[in-house]
Amino acid sequence: MNGNNNTPKISIKDVLAKKHAGGELSKDEIAAIVEGTYKETMDPSQIDKHSKGGVSDRVSLPLAPALAACGYKQPVATRYALCCSVDKHSKGGVSDKVSLTLAPALAACGYKVPMISGVALGHTGGTLDKLEAIPGFTIALDHAQMVNSLQNVGCFIASQTKDICPADKVLYNIRDMTSTVKENGLIASSIVSKKAAENLKALILDVKIGSGAFMETMENARSLAQTMVNCSTGLGIHTRALITDMDTPIGNMIGNTLEVAEAIQCLKGQGPKDLTDLVVALGGNLLEAGQFKDISDVDEGSRLIRQSLQDGSALKKFQEMLQAQNVSTEHAQKLCDPEGDVWSVLERSASQSEIFSSKTGYVQSIAAMPVALTVLKLGGGRERKGEPINHRVGVELLVDVGDFVKEGQAWARIHHDSSSIAPEITKNLNSALVISENPIPTRQTRVREVVKPSIQ
Incomplete structure (x- = not known):
């Protein structure tokens, strides 16, 4: 973090005492806690005391930029942030291969998608694990490779580098040890800080609810969604959240290689209806939230995303992304051949x-x-x-x-x-x-609710 030599030094002991007494911390006091976390001048027990007191919107709003500020911001921001840099984040789920389809679809529509993603843990699948099922795919990109992908392809999906929000990594590990991982304010700050480091104009959040999600009640899902939307909006990122059903798996394939195959089918315009509709809904709401001049409403944004899936332009961007991330030209072409067999490249189970x-x-x-x-x-x-x-x-x-x-x-x-x-x-x-024994009506949509900012 960049400090100001003229700024009076803040006592971590005094800050924690204030928090323990129920006081709201100032922006500078929160930044001091983040810096103490990053520089390891605070021990886990001190951070545990800060976390267990709860993190309100008034705290999570300045916590996210403090986390983002302690590390590197993607240089692509200087060129794209004010015009068309967008991203999506999902709160876990089963068979969630939406990112594999949405990122290239957005790129096909002319937007820049600097997607930093994660791996699987527990029952939820990880986007990076799915992509690593593709022979040769590289998830670790350096800054130059990220910029090159955005300039020449329009999107990438990669792992978090050590320079992006390093304090958040330390804080997460401590939260894990101290059982404060599920605290909404900390979840929101952690997620939004990484998105802020991407220098986005617009962000769409997919908050899952149901038996296969971390949030099992609408009340909890709505609370988390609102906290994340407000936190992101407070950083100047146009943000929406969709609360979506996770009682049943998305699509028909569950498992890394299987989900890659199904995502490619979706990019070919032949995916399961629920997967395609979810991609379109998230993309349409993202573009509407971004207030882009060519997008009059959600329907117009949705139309563009669906069109990219039907006309092959999203599939073309996916092929370009594969090649930019070290997949051989031969394999990328076979995977993205509209008439081709993905199993000529992907490895089946025995x-x-x-x-x-x-x-x-x-x-x-x-x-x-x-x-x-x-x-x-x-x-x-x-x-x-x-x-x-x-x-x-x-x-x-x-x-x-x-x-x-x-x-x-x-x-x-x-x-x-x-x-x-x-x-x-x-x-x-x-x-x-x-x-x-009785007929069951088919589900019309996975989207339960759209959450917009409650702050200006």
């Missing part, structure tokens, strides 16, 4: 086993959590940081909510590398399927 319905009736629901845990137990996720994962394994859903199925009909296919599947894995997956 075996596939079908799972059969024990009842006749209509599919009432396919619970996201048992499906996600099945993939995790197959080795397709990680329960602890740093664990290796098997990109090939996963679950393929053969039916949708509302479909009629007969007893003995295959409703799912497990992709695995073992010679057999443990009975508990099959039992767990079967628990996801709920059959009703």
